[in-house]
Amino acid sequence: MDAAFFTAWLAECAAVVAAHRDRLTELDAAIGDADHGANLTRGFTAIQEAAVPARAPADDPTPTPAPTSGSPLPPGKVVSAAGSLLIRKVGGASGPLYGTALRSMGQALGDAPQVSPADLATALEAGVVAVERLGKAAVGDKTMIDALRPAAAALALAVQDGVKLEEALDRAAAAAEAGARATAPLRARKGRASYLGERSEGHEDPGAASAALLVRALHTVAARW
Numbered sequence: 761m762d763a764a765f766f767t768a769w770l771a772e773c774a775a776v777v778a779a780h781r782d783r784l785t786e787l788d789a790a791i792g793d794a795d796h797g798a799n800l801t802r803g804f805t806a807i808q809e810a811a812v813p814a815r816a817p818a819d820d821p822t823p824t825p826a827p828t829s830g831s832p833l834p835p836g837k838v839v840s841a842a843g844s845l846l847i848r849k850v851g852g853a854s855g856p857l858y859g860t861a862l863r864s865m866g867q868a869l870g871d872a873p874q875v876s877p878a879d880l881a882t883a884l885e886a887g888v889v890a891v892e893r894l895g896k897a898a899v900g901d902k903t904m905i906d907a908l909r910p911a912a913a914a915l916a917l918a919v920q921d922g923v924k925l926e927e928a929l930d931r932a933a934a935a936a937e938a939g940a941r942a943t944a945p946l947r948a949r950k951g952r953a954s955y956l957g958e959r960s961e962g963h964e965d966p967g968a969a970s971a972a973l974l975v976r977a978l979h980t981v982a983a984r985w
């Protein structure tokens with residue numbers, strides 16, 4: 761995977777977050793303040809706007825870069841810069857949390873021009889650990905960690921078993937989706953939803969739902985790479 765892969769991932773994130781904006785907002789309306797869809801759409805749109813000049817000339821109508829159209833930055837820098845933008849542009853808990861995840865992923869990827877599946881697994885693990893540290897949440901607290909932690913574990917295991925990238929990311933995404941669904945019956949112990957106590961039960965966590973979308977976006981890009 762090169763920088764263009766990660767640029768394509770960020771574009772896919774922007775597309776899926778926008779497509780699922782209303783669902784994320786509804787989930788957040790049930791147990792939060794109904795801004796999660798708007799927060800993430802604003803953040804990932806800002807990343808797209810910042811990335812356009814590096815990716816394609818203004819007169820190029822191609823919505824996503826061709827695999828060969830690489831960015832001048834190494835993958836790690838592309839991902840870190842996106843994380844910094846999320847932190848700057850998104851108010852609410854999810855901006856700093858996802859921003860920190862991307863910055864830590866980028867840091868783990870370093871300056872290498874190419875990323876192996878093992879590098880990606882290591883980077884995802886670093887991103888998830890950073891979210892766990894910042895948010896002090898663990899699996900079962902009904903947060904994005906309920907999707908991210910199983911995704912990182914599934915990717916690491918698949919890569920270790922020599923599973924090819926697309927299948928490995930499919931397993932990671934499936935683990936995230938299962939983790940997100942499993943948040944529904946839980947009582948929130950972190951974030952705004954925790955103020956609701958038992959009234960947070962019975963609704964999927966919006967951040968877990970969005971985390972599953974972002975991991976699935978990685979698989980979507982790998983499938984067409």
Ligand code: ADP
Pocket residue numbers: 788792793795796799800851852853854855857891894895896897902903904905950951952953965966967968
């Ligand atoms: P806010 O809660 O400030 O309105 P968002 O609505 O954008 O921010 O994001 C809410 C999501 O953030 C929650 O659904 C949850 O997944 C995640 N979240 C909140 N607090 C934490 C935390 N301490 N650790 C991990 N994730 C958290």
Ligand code: MG
Pocket residue numbers: 788792793794795796852952
């Ligand atoms: Mg909210």
